[in-house]
Amino acid sequence: xxxxxxxxxxxxxxxxxxxxxxxxxxxxxxxxxxxxxxxxxxxxxxxxxxxxxxxxxxxxxxxxxxxxxxxxxxxxxxxxxxxxxxxxxxxxxxxxxxxxxxxxxxxxxxxxxxxxxxxxxxxxxxxxxxxxxxxxxxxxxxxxxxxxxxxxxxxxxxxxxxxxxxxxxxxxxxxxxxxxxxxxxxxxxxxxxxxxxxxxxxxxxxxxxxxxxxxxxxxxxxxxxxxxxxxxxxxxxxxxxxxxxxxxxxxxxxxxxxxxxxxxxxxxxxxxxxxxxxxxxxxxxxxxxxxxxxxxxxxxxxxxxxxxxxxxxxxxxxxxxxxxxxxxxxxxxxxxxxxxxxxxxxxxxxxxxxxxxxxxxxxxxxxxxxxxxxxxxxxxxxxxxxxxxxxxxxxxxxxxxxxxxxxxxxxxxxxxxxxxxxxxxxxxxxxx
Amino acid sequence: xxxxxxxxxxxxxxxxxxxxxxxxxxxxxxxxxxxxxxxxxxxxxxxxxxxxxxxxxxxxxxxxxxxxxxxxxxxxxxxxxxxxxxxxxxxxxxxxxxxxxxxxxxxxxxxxxxxxxxxxxxxxxxxxxxxxxxxxxxxxxxxxxxxxxxxxxxxxxxxxxxxxxxxxxxxxxxxxxxxxxxxxxxxxxxxxxxxxxxxxxxxxxxxxxxxxxxxxxxxxxxxxxxxxxxxxxxxxxxxxxxxxxxxxxxxxxxxxxxxxxxxxxxxxxxxxxxxxxxxxxxxxxxxxxxxxxx
Numbered sequence: 001x002x003x004x005x006x007x008x009x010x011x012x013x014x015x016x017x018x019x020x021x022x023x024x025x026x027x028x029x030x031x032x033x034x035x036x037x038x039x040x041x042x043x044x045x046x047x048x049x050x051x052x053x054x055x056x057x058x059x060x061x062x063x064x065x066x067x068x069x070x071x072x073x074x075x076x077x078x079x080x081x082x083x084x085x086x087x088x089x090x091x092x093x094x095x096x097x098x099x100x101x102x103x104x105x106x107x108x109x110x111x112x113x114x115x116x117x118x119x120x121x122x123x124x125x126x127x128x129x130x131x132x133x134x135x136x137x138x139x140x141x142x143x144x145x146x147x148x149x150x151x152x153x154x155x156x157x158x159x160x161x162x163x164x165x166x167x168x169x170x171x172x173x174x175x176x177x178x179x180x181x182x183x184x185x186x187x188x189x190x191x192x193x194x195x196x197x198x199x200x201x202x203x204x205x206x207x208x209x210x211x212x213x214x215x216x217x218x219x220x221x222x223x224x225x226x227x228x229x230x231x232x233x234x235x236x237x238x239x240x241x242x243x244x245x246x247x248x249x250x251x252x253x254x255x256x257x258x259x260x261x262x263x264x265x266x267x268x269x270x271x272x273x274x275x276x277x278x279x280x281x282x283x284x285x286x287x288x289x290x291x292x293x294x295x296x297x298x299x300x301x302x303x304x305x306x307x308x309x310x311x312x313x314x315x316x317x318x319x320x321x322x323x324x325x326x327x328x329x330x331x332x333x334x335x336x337x338x339x340x341x342x343x344x345x346x347x348x349x350x351x352x353x354x355x356x357x358x359x360x361x362x363x364x365x366x367x368x369x370x371x372x373x374x375x376x377x378x379x380x381x382x383x384x385x386x387x388x389x390x391x392x393x394x395x396x397x398x399x400x401x402x403x404x405x406x407x408x409x410x411x412x413x414x415x416x417x418x419x420x421x422x423x424x425x426x427x428x429x430x431x432x
Numbered sequence: 433x434x435x436x437x438x439x440x441x442x443x444x445x446x447x448x449x450x451x452x453x454x455x456x457x458x459x460x461x462x463x464x465x466x467x468x469x470x471x472x473x474x475x476x477x478x479x480x481x482x483x484x485x486x487x488x489x490x491x492x493x494x495x496x497x498x499x500x501x502x503x504x505x506x507x508x509x510x511x512x513x514x515x516x517x518x519x520x521x522x523x524x525x526x527x528x529x530x531x532x533x534x535x536x537x538x539x540x541x542x543x544x545x546x547x548x549x550x551x552x553x554x555x556x557x558x559x560x561x562x563x564x565x566x567x568x569x570x571x572x573x574x575x576x577x578x579x580x581x582x583x584x585x586x587x588x589x590x591x592x593x594x595x596x597x598x599x600x601x602x603x604x605x606x607x608x609x610x611x612x613x614x615x616x617x618x619x620x621x622x623x624x625x626x627x628x629x630x631x632x633x634x635x636x637x638x639x640x641x642x643x644x645x646x647x648x649x650x651x652x653x654x655x656x657x658x659x660x661x662x663x664x665x666x667x668x669x670x671x672x673x674x675x676x677x678x679x680x681x682x683x684x685x686x687x688x689x690x691x692x693x694x695x696x697x698x699x700x701x702x703x704x705x706x707x708x709x710x711x712x713x714x715x716x717x718x719x720x721x722x723x724x725x726x
Contacts, residue, residue: 115476406674
């Protein structure tokens, strides 16, 4: 540089400074590799799950230590958890950066379908893993996701769990109709027992009651009619569903401060005998089987389907079925190591989850497993189910899900009228 | 030195790196975000140009109206509360506690350094009704009242939010205004005292006019902070019950990142920016007029 005139040296120094700065910036921006950072050719089998579900990480870690030890050695398992409410936005963010982890919770079918359309999700149709899926689970997944886009790490039916002792003490029969349910709640409440335990903070345990009512009243196609545009949620027969649930809340049957009750508290209220009934999916069997958590005893818990609505066209044997929090696989998980992990999970997850966590999954159980009475009851109900239904938010957008779950507690505490609740939901459908 | 600073290329070399970083980190995202307002879609599904549809939607969207109403109500109440409490405390430091105000100042300032999420959790527990009563409901029941579901109603949630933000930030405004009051020359105060001014007269005639510039700076600080409130609300009520405590910032965040609608989210951000700008300009303008009048 000594030979160049001063002005040229100055002129050359500008791009040099810019270059160095750009390099420094690049250096600063590197290294931000997290669980979702190194999919595809990465060295870890990264899994993004949620705090509320402890079973998936426990089962995967048990597999990594035993049946899938070889796969784990080649590609170590790395599970990251986050609050379920943040899962959707985290996935959108990671997908936008093309940085989805190998396996991730896919609780929202609309988002999962969007990711699948964008080519970010592995199609499990025809893969070795799919050979280990139960046909009923495959049907439910295809119904929900329009394709085989997720692993059925759960297969649930939903209904009302009740405390048999409390029912017997108060002379309450298992309700067969909605009116019976209301009468039972009235009796229990008069006896000083909180009839229902529900998490208003989560919202969905309350909105499930609305969809349950609608399916029993209007038949299993109730929500499909809304999706197809043949009906609106603001129609009087749909508002009646919200009204029925709001009425339960108006009586104070969900307990005080229902909007602040989180999932664990709702579960514990039932399992410590402070509430008589709990609407929940069969994924809670693992909680019921845990003697530390379940103080009323597993034998003391009964299961009933969502009751009929008199004069309605649905029936109690149409259980709401779902695959709970299933897991999608990144389209980049194509390396031999990742595929070996998937095959190992598909082969062993069903047995491991049932043995360790009392969890019924959509994977085939490849070994004989002895299960408790309650689990056997649920297995029988699943086997006898000919037609299943979905939950309120399932066919709709993430916006619908947010509006629905955040307004559920105000609906039962009187902050929002049933008409307003349904018109907000319909507005979310119209906006999509 | 004059030789170097008189040379445009030298200036470019000196300013260039900082300007480049500023442009990349600040200007580019702002312009980028502005660009999003003309598109529909998100990072997963791709973007489609839709012109000014998102901007037009700002005027028709019911949720925007609700969120805007809440934001303005919250900003006005909390700003007045923050600055008034801060000013009251600063007067207490300077004129009552005088040289002994150190400990009180530290204690009142303490919540400022505690993370917002921790403060929110503290308030959540204090105002809890289920599974067990928090401190506030226990006190209410102890005095014969009936426990209140604070987070179950729109007005009670708003009240707890306001209390939280006032408790959390009054120490900051107290210190800010305290330094302003210290700048008032002792001779002026002494002269006023000799002329017979005491208490309220002293504050109204001497202290308030002389501390007006720092008071107005606090107002601008406060109103801009409260218009953009986010963390304390997310941690305390998450916008609930329903959307009763959802400010524009939270609605923007939900729209962009939860509903995957980056374009409309950016349009809400633009609305918020314009409001902040308008409020700041308005306060600046009124300040100038007040000062010239006095």
